[in-house]
Amino acid sequence: MKYPPPVKKFPHILHGGDYNPEQWLKWKDKIWKEDMRLAKLAGIxxxxxxIFSWTALEPEEGQYRFEWLDEVMDLLAENGMTAVLATPSGARPAWMSRKYPEVLRVNASRQRNIHGDRHNHCLSSPVYREKTSAINSLLARRYRDHRALGVWHISNEYSGDCHCPLCQAKFRQYLKDKYKTLDALNEAWWSAFWSGTITDWDQIESPGGPGSGGHNGIKLDWRRFTTEQFVDFYLNETAPLKKITPETPCTTNLMTAGFSGIDYFRFAEVLDLVSWDSYPRWTSAEGNAEVGLRTSYAHDLTRSLKRRPFMLMESCPSATNWRAVAKLHRPGLHMLQSIQALAHGADSVQYFQFRKSRGGPEQHHGAVVDHEGSENTRVFRDVAELGQRLKSLDALVGADTPARAALMYDYQVRWALDDAKGFLQENTGYEETVINHYRPFWKRGIPLDLIDSRQSLDKYSLVIAPMLYMLREGAADRISAFVRRGGLLVSTYATGYVNESTLAFLGGFPGPLKETLGIWCEEIDALFPGETNSIEWNGKSYRAFDLCELIHGRGAEILGSYGGDFYAGSPALTVNNYGQGKAYYIAARTDGDFLDDFYRKIGAEAGLTPLFDDLPEGVSAQVRGGDEKYFVFLMNFTNREQQVSGQPALAPFEARIIERSSL
Ligand SMILES: [Zn+2]
Structure with missing residues (x-):
């Protein structure tokens, strides 16, 4: 399966990054020309x-200055480059905040922000929507036929929420549309608890401020509403672009690693392309394997949002200034992190930033061109070396990732767990658990998709759904149908406790998955930090920690049991034959050896073949392609030479691409 390139008629891996020529307007004759020379030299x-150019484009209300951007777009076209053209809504001009204070966001304590920072606009403000729509229309009309126009970059890193009266009113409307009656809303929120019953829609207040209630139902609905606000704001921004430039795809740069404020699976539905900003926290020489694994996870999650190739919209060629310790990339790491993105589905390698800004909050953030200004820097040479290599990789553009196993990560399940009072309140460890289940596959070179609980499971032979605490509408049916027709399911503790409104399932956990899993979970024990129990399985004893469920077999076969405490000897690992398939249940939190051994067995049962027989620790293998043309990536995240069977030795931090006609 081949997807079209991000920029149609430009079938190359995109290589480049954020460029802010408006910061150099006074020096444009010298700097802009030099930038073009340097960009070409770096293979950009x-x-x-x-991005953030609003004041340069509209210095006073209704007075537009597009001439500088015309010149920049012409320069890009003359130099054979394509433009990722941004809409400027990521930061407003000061005149707008002054004249229309409603555009400024209000925090949970009901205080309106002052002007100054980026990203703090209200998501409902009719004025802000009108202003963004107007400037986007002008941009689209002006550059619709420009040969440099490639992709629309909408705003920048959408995040946060707004609690102003306009947003409150929209929240109430959202709830009216969803529940229709107050009776339905009160039941979904279980509002009789603490006398929380709502008797008039106007009594509803967005959660989060001082003295705000603790009802999980309203918190979850607020997060869902906020995601819909971003979807709606994005659609308002893209409406004129879609009308005037229907052929040009729209994307917005997400922050897939570490940000969970928006349900990105929902947001991705309205994006033409997914793109994201990746800033791995590389260490010195040791310890990069774990950083590599977590970065792979975030790339896989990004690709899986639409289950097709994505753009790496930002990355850093050197030190990331906003990190507490802004460490330089060790030699080789720039090439490795860039090829790693391609390995997991990226069709671009882009940076923040091309030329380092002379002042401002990110003046010390790594860039292709440093303050020194020439091509004679280590970082520039690293970028140019990559640029040269990318020119030989056109065949990779659009290549699919042939994953036959899926791991579930669901933003809304995470929110429900975060708000649940119980188990481990300070940190439920949900995403960390998902990453722990990801690790054995990364270590062995078996590609995985990361999906949420609403996605189709048709293409998979194995589905892993850790801590699926909340079963969203239809999820239990989809999962059960998948097992019934022959799929292999792995499920864990903390599954099937609540429905989509966070109301507990009555009649025993794991709720509607009881029959599929063939168990009943009676209680869950939380362990203090440092406390452990064990799972006894296959003649070995494995560490269990944090959460241990007390379960009973209800048709499932008992494979392993607890080694300690008052529930020693009771079931801890089960498998249930259901229809044509099998459903495994791991009742306690485990890691390391257990998950390695367990997934070695399960992977074989699901017919998943590793790309290499035995990868050394810290070496990862990934694949893209199909139809007898595969690109296999071998990546060494250690600072030592490594040996993989049938391959020449891998140098420290080497990223190798091998073409194969079959897997
Ligand atoms: Zn607002």
Whole structure:
């Protein structure tokens, strides 16, 4: 399966990054020309322009200055580059905040922000929507036929929420549309608890401020509403672009690693392309394997949002200034992190930033061109070396990832767990658990998709759904149908406790998955930090910690049992034959050896073949392609030479690409 390239008629891996020529307007004759020379020298074929440029484009209300951008777009076209052209809504001009204070966001304590920071606009403000729509229309009309126009970059890193009266009113409307009656809302929120019953829609207040209630139902609905606000704001921004430039795809740069404020699976439904900003926290020489694994996880999650190739919209060629310790990339790491993104489905390698800004909050953030200004830097040479290599990789553009196993990570399940009072309140460890289940596959070179609980399971032979605490509408049916027709399911503790409204399932956990899993969970024990129990399985004893469920077999076969405490000897690992398939249940939190051994067995049962027989620790293998043309990536995240069977030795931090006609 091949997907079209991000920029149609430009079938190359995009290489480039954020470029802010408006910061150098006074020096444009010297700097802009030099930038073009340097970009070509570095093998750069795309630059992202217009991000945060609103004041440069509209210095006073209704007075537009597009001439500088015309010149930049012409320069890009003349130099064979394509433009990722941004809409400027990521930061407003000061005149707008002054004249229309409603555009400024209000925090949970009901205080309105002052002007100054980026990203703090209200998501409902009719004025802000009108202003963004107007400037986006002008941009689209002006550059619709420009040969540099490649991709629209909408705003920047959408995040946060707004609690102003306009947003409150929209929240109430959202709830009216959803529940229709107050009776239905009160039941979903279980509002009789603490006298929380709502008797008039106007009594509803967004959660989070001082003295705000603790009802999980309203918190979850607020997060869902906020995601819908971003979807709606994005659609308002893209409406004129879709009308005027229907052929140009729209994307917005997500923050897949570490940000959970928006349900990105829902947001991705309205994006033409997914793109994201990746800033791995590389260490010195040791310890990069774990950073590599977590970065792979975030790339896989990004690709899985639409289950097709994505753009790496930002990455750093050197030190990331906003990290507590802004460490330089060790030699080789720039090439490795860039090829790693391609390995997991990226069709671009882009940076923040091309030329280092002379002042401002990110003046010390790594860039292709440093303050020194020439091509004679280590970082520039690293970028140019990559640029040269990317020119030989056109065949990779659009290649699919042939994953036959899926691991579930669901933003809404995470929210429900975060708000649940019980188990481990300070940190439920949900995403960390998902990453722990990801690790054995990464270590062995078996590709995985990361999906949420609403996705189709048709293409998979194995589905892993850790801590599926909340069963969203239809999820239990989809999962059960998948097992019934021959799929292999792995489920864990803390599954099937609540429905989509966070109301507990009555009649025993794991709720509607009881029959599929063939168990009943009676209680769950939380362990203090440092406390452990064990799972006895296959003649070995494995560490169990944090959460241990007390379960009973209800048709499932008992494979392993607890080694300690008052529930020693009771079931801890089960498998249930259901229809044509099997459903495994791991009743306690485990890691390391257990998950390695367990998934070695399960992977074989599901017919998943590792790309290499035995990968050394810290070496990862990934694949893209199909139809007898596969690109296999071998990546060494250690600072030592490594040996993989049938391959020449891998140098420290080497990223190798091998073409194969079959897997
Ligand atoms: Zn607002």
């Amino acid at each position: 074929n795309t630059l992202s322009v217009g």
